[in-house]
Amino acid sequence: MNDLKKDITILAIESSCDETAASVVVNGRQVLSNVISSQIDIHTLYGGVVPEIASRKHTERVTQVIRESLEEAGRKLEEMDAIAVTYGPGLVGPLLIGVSAAKGLSFATGIPLIGVHHIEGHISANYIAEPTLEPPFACLVVSGGHTHLVLVRDYGEYEILGRTQDDAAGEAFDKVAREIGLGYPGGPKIDKASREGDPHAIVFPRGKVAGSRYDFSFSGMKSAVLNYLNTSRMKGISVNVPDVAASFQQAVVDVLVSHAGDAIEQYGLKKFALAGGVAANTALRTGMKEMCAEKGAEFFCPPPVLCTDNAAMIGSAAYFEYVKGNFSGLDLNAVPGLRLGQR
Amino acid sequence: MKILAIEASGPVAGCALLEDGLLTADYNVQYKRKHSQSLVPMMDEMKRMLELDLQTVDAIAIAKGPGSFTGLRIGVATAKGAALAMDRPIIPVPTVDSIAYNLYGTDALICPLMDARRQQVYTGIYEWKRGDTDTAAGDLRFTVVRPQCVIPVSEIAEDLNARGRSVIFLGDGVPVSKDALAKLMKVPYSFAPAHLDRQRAAAVASLAWSYYQEEGNACMVSADDFRPEYLRLAQAEQEHSERRSFSLLLEK
Numbered sequence: 338m339n340d341l342k343k344d345i346t347i348l349a350i351e352s353s354c355d356e357t358a359a360s361v362v363v364n365g366r367q368v369l370s371n372v373i374s375s376q377i378d379i380h381t382l383y384g385g386v387v388p389e390i391a392s393r394k395h396t397e398r399v400t401q402v403i404r405e406s407l408e409e410a411g412r413k414l415e416e417m418d419a420i421a422v423t424y425g426p427g428l429v430g431p432l433l434i435g436v437s438a439a440k441g442l443s444f445a446t447g448i449p450l451i452g453v454h455h456i457e458g459h460i461s462a463n464y465i466a467e468p469t470l471e472p473p474f475a476c477l478v479v480s481g482g483h484t485h486l487v488l489v490r491d492y493g494e495y496e497i498l499g500r501t502q503d504d505a506a507g508e509a510f511d512k513v514a515r516e517i518g519l520g521y522p523g524g525p526k527i528d529k530a531s532r533e534g535d536p537h538a539i540v541f542p543r544g545k546v547a548g549s550r551y552d553f554s555f556s557g558m559k560s561a562v563l564n565y566l567n568t569s570r571m572k573g574i575s576v577n578v579p580d581v582a583a584s585f586q587q588a589v590v591d592v593l594v595s596h597a598g599d600a601i602e603q604y605g606l607k608k609f610a611l612a613g614g615v616a617a618n619t620a621l622r623t624g625m626k627e628m629c630a631e632k633g634a635e636f637f638c639p640p641p642v643l644c645t646d647n648a649a650m651i652g653s654a655a656y657f658e659y660v661k662g663n664f665s666g667l668d669l670n671a672v673p674g675l676r677l678g679q680r
Numbered sequence: 681m682k683i684l685a686i687e688a689s690g691p692v693a694g695c696a697l698l699e700d701g702l703l704t705a706d707y708n709v710q711y712k713r714k715h716s717q718s719l720v721p722m723m724d725e726m727k728r729m730l731e732l733d734l735q736t737v738d739a740i741a742i743a744k745g746p747g748s749f750t751g752l753r754i755g756v757a758t759a760k761g762a763a764l765a766m767d768r769p770i771i772p773v774p775t776v777d778s779i780a781y782n783l784y785g786t787d788a789l790i791c792p793l794m795d796a797r798r799q800q801v802y803t804g805i806y807e808w809k810r811g812d813t814d815t816a817a818g819d820l821r822f823t824v825v826r827p828q829c830v831i832p833v834s835e836i837a838e839d840l841n842a843r844g845r846s847v848i849f850l851g852d853g854v855p856v857s858k859d860a861l862a863k864l865m866k867v868p869y870s871f872a873p874a875h876l877d878r879q880r881a882a883a884v885a886s887l888a889w890s891y892y893q894e895e896g897n898a899c900m901v902s903a904d905d906f907r908p909e910y911l912r913l914a915q916a917e918q919e920h921s922e923r924r925s926f927s928l929l930l931e932k
Contacts, residue, residue, distance in 0.1 A: 382920065389749065389914035396753050400764045400903045414765055430750060433716055434757045440720040441761025444727075445734055667720040 345659055348417045348442075349652030350403065352435030353427025353455050354482065355386045357398040360648035361410035361417075365461070365656025366468050369410035371642070371649040374398045377522065384521050385511065386481075392430035399438045406648070417448050419664070421655030424452035425675025427482070432671035440667050451655040452665040456485055456677050457495070459612040459644075461653035466639035474608035474637070475600045477593060477625075479615035480646075481507035481524070486551050486596055487677065488604060492657040495677050498600055499551025506589055507615045509555035513562050513585050517578050527582045528618050534579030536587035536620070539565060543592050551596050558588050586620050594624040601632050610637040617641040681892060682737045684762075685885035686723070688715045688755030689747025689775045690794055691852050694881030695723045697730060697737075698889055705730055706882035715754045723758075734766055739900055741888030743879060744772035745909040746802040746830065747794065752908050760903045769900035771888040774909065776828035779851050780806035781883045782876045785820055788846040793853030796830050801853040802911060803836045804828040805843075822890065830911045833857045837864035846870075850877040 344363050351358040355376040361369040376394045380386045407414060422439035425432060436452075443450040460476045472492060478485045484501040504512070507524050514523030519530055541561045546552035562585050569576050601609055609629050615621060622638055629636035643650060658664075672679075687694040687708070693715040694708035705726045709718055727734065742759045745752045752775075763770050779792035785808050794802040805826035811819035826839065833853075837860075840847050849861065850872035861869065871877070891899035913921070 383916050387914060387916040390916060392749070392753060393910075393914065396756055396760075397907055399757060400760045403761075403764060404904065430753070433750065433754055437716065437720075437754045437757035438761035438764075441758040441763075442765045444720050444723055444758075445762040445765035667724050668717045670716045 345418045345656055346412065346416060347419045347421050347451070347652045347655050347659065348403070348407065348414070349421040349453070349648040349655055350399075350435045350439050351423045351458070351646055351648040351651045352395045352399065352431050353423045353425070354431060354646055355380055355391045356646040357395050357402045358646060358648035359403045359406035360652050361406055361412055362465075362649055362652030362656065365653045366464055368465055368649045368652075369412065370406045371647055372402050372406040372409060373647055374402050381521050384515060386428070388428045388430045391428065392434060395431050395434035399434055403438070403442070414442070414446060414448075419449050419451050419655060419659050421451040421453050421651050423455045423458060423651050424669055425455065425672035427455055427673060429671050429673040432673060436669055436671050440669060444667060450665045450667065450669060451658050451663065452669045453651045453654045453658070454675055454677060456483055456487070457493070457654040458650040460487060460489060460495075460610070461657070462612055462639040462643040462647070462650035463610040463637050464653050465649055466643055467637050470608070470610070470637055473606065474610055475597065475604065475606050476610040476612055477597050478613040479506045479593065479611070479621070480613035481505060481511065481522070483613060484553050484555070485677065486600060488600070493661065497677050499549065499553060499596060501553040501555060502546050503554055503556035504559060506553070506555055506593065509559045509589065510615070512559050516563060516566060517576070517581050519578070519582065524615055524618060527586055528620070530579045531583035531586045531620060534577065534581070534583030536583040538577065538580035539584040541565070541585055541588040543588055550599060553592060553596065555589065558585065586618070590620050590624045593621060594628050597625060598628045598632060601629070601634050606634060608635045608637065612639065612644065614645045616644040681889070683739050683741050683771065683885050683888050684737045685741040685881045685888060686719070686755050686759050687743045687778070687879050687881040687884050688719050688758070689743040689745055689752040690879045692879040693719045693722060694879065695719070695726050696881035696885040697726065697732065698882070698885035701889060703882055703885065706880070708878075708880055710878060713748070713751060715751050719754060720758060737766060737768060739769050739771050739888070739892075741771040741773055741884050743775040743778055743884050745775055746796070746828065746911040747775050749910060752910070756906070756908045760906060763903035769902055770906045771891060771899050772901060772906060773884050773887050773891075774828050775879065776802055776804040777806065777824065778884045778887050779879055780804065781822060781887045782850065782880055783848060783872060784808065786848060788848045789825065789840065789843060791836065791840060791847050791849050792851040793833070793849055793857050794851050795853040795856050800830050800832055801836065801857060802828060802830050803853070805836075805839065828911065833860045834864055837861060841866045843867070848872055852878060
C-alpha cells in the first residue's frame with residue numbers, strides 16, 4: 338500500500354439501475370455528501386425498472402446530481418483525488434451513463450478514474466456505517482438484482498461462498514408482491530404488510546440447492562406462493578394477504594439466515610455484515626441479529642440510506658482501490674455481468 | 681471561438697476541434713459499435729496531438745440525436761461530464777442536419793437516411809439556397825426543408841417525388857434502403873461517396889460554428905439542461921400510452 342500522508346477525497350458516481358447518485362467521500366469512511374435522485378415513481382407505472390426509461394432519466398439528471406454532491410460537500414472538482422464510478426454489474430444502458438459522464442470528467446480534468454464493482458460498493462457501505470469495521474468478515478448482499486454470500490478476506494479481496502441460482506431475493510419479493518396485489522416495489526410493501534400478518538400461517542418451502550451449501554434458489558418459493566394463491570382461488574377461499582406476505586417473507590429470511598449462520602460457523606468468523614436494498618427489511622435484520630448473537634458474532638448493518646443504491650458506498654470501495662493503485666483507463670466500459678473479484 | 685465536437689449517435693465515433701472556422705482535428709472511427717471504449721480515448725489522443733489546453737475551449741458541440749439510443753447517450757453523457765468539468769456550455773446539433781451538412785453547394789435536395797430499424801429511417805430534407813446575388817461568395821445558405829423525423833422510406837420518397845427535384849441520398853440507411861428507393865423514386869437521385877456519407881465530427885463542429893455565427897450564445901445550453909433528441913418514445917412508454925388511449929376510447 339502507498340504511504341498516504343494526506344486525506345484522499347473521491348467523487349463517486351452510481352447509475353447501475355434506477356437511482357442516479359453522486360457522493361464525495363474522504364478516506365473511504367467519511368461521507369461529505371450523498372445525493373440520490375430516485376426514479377422509482379416513473380418505474381412504478383410499469384411495475385418494474387424499464388432499462389430504456391432509466392437510461393433516459395440518468396442522462397437528464399447526471400450532471401445535476403454530480404454538481405449537487407460537490408456543492409453539498411463544499412468541495413471543488415479540482416480537489417478530488419479520483420473519480421469513481423460503478424461499471425458493473427447492472428443494466429448496461431444505465432451503467433453507461435455514469436461511466437461515460439465519469440470519463441468525460443476525467444478527460445477534462447486529468448483526475449484519475451476508478452471503476453468500481455457494484456457489489457463491492459454494497460459491502461463497503463458497512464465501512465461507512467461502522468468506521469472500526471475491518472476484514473475479515475462475512476457479508477450477505479441482498480437486493481433486487483443480487484443475492485451473494487461473500488467472504489471478505491481483506492479490503493478488496495472477496496470470495497463468493499454462495500449466490501442465487503435463479504431470482505434475486507428482491508426480485509422474488511417484487512414478483513410475489515405483484516401477485517398478491519401489493520404492487521411495486523415489492524420489498525418494502527411486503528415488509529409493511531407482514532407486520533399485520535402471521536409468519537407461521539402458511540408453510541412455504543425453504544429453497545435448497547442440491548450439492549451446494551451456500552447457493553440460493555428463490556424461484557421455487559415464489560412458485561409455491563403462486564400455487565397457494567391458485568389453489569385458494571379454485572377452492573373459493575379468500576386469501577389473507579398479510580399472512581401470505583409474512584409467511585413468504587419468513588421463508589426467505591429463514592434461508593438467508595441459515596446460510597449466513599453456516600458460513601459464520603464453518604469459517605470461524607467473528608463478524609457478519611448485511612448489505613444491499615433488501616438489508617432494509619425489518620424481519621431480515623432482526624433474524625440476522627438474533628442469529629449472530631447466538632453464534633457470538635458481531636452484527637453490522639448499514640442504515641437504509643446506505644443499503645439501497647447510493648454513490649457513497651462506491652466512493653468507499655474506490656478508496657481501497659486507490660490505495661492499491663488500481664486505476665482505470667479512459668477506455669473503461671460498462672460490464673453488465675461483471676463478477677466479483679473480476680477486473 | 682474554439683469548439684470541441686463529439687459524434688457518437690450512429691455507427692461513427694468521432695471528435696473534432698474547430699478554431700474560429702479552422703478545422704484543426706477531425707478524428708472518426710467506424711468500427712463495430714464500441715463507442716464506449718473508443719470515444720474518450722480518441723478525444724484524449726486529439727487533445728494530446730493538438731497540445732490542447734481544454735480551458736481555451738469555449739463550447740462542446742454534440743450530435744444531439746436521433747440515433748442509436750445507446751451510442752447517442754454515450755456521446756451525450758461524455759459531453760455533459762466534460763462540459764461540467766470545463767464549466768462550458770453545449771451546442772446541440774441535430775444529427776440528421778449534421779449528416780446533410782457534409783455536402784456543400786449542390787442544387788439537388790440532400791436527404792440523409794439513418795437506419796432506424798422497424799422499417800423506418802431517421803431522415804430529413806435539406807438544400808443549399810442561393811441568395812439574390814448568386815455569384816457573391818458565401819451567399820449560399822444551408823436550409824432545412826423538412827426537419828429531422830422518423831418515418832418509413834416510402835414516405836420520404838413520396839415527399840421527394842412531389843418536390844420534383846433531383847436528390848442526393850447519404851447515410852448508413854442507404855444500404856438498407858437502396859432496393860426500396862429503386863422502386864419508389866420518380867425523380868433523379870444519386871448517392872454520396874464514402875468520404876461524405878456518414879456522421880462526421882467535423883460536420884457537427886462546422887454546423888455548430890454556423891449556429892454561433894448566426895445566433896451567438898442563443899445556440900448554447902448548459903450541461904444540466906441539455907437533453908438528447910430521440911424522436912422515439914421508449915417502447916414501454918409507447919405501449920403504455922397506447923393502452924391508455926385504448927382505455928380512454930373504451931370509457932367513451
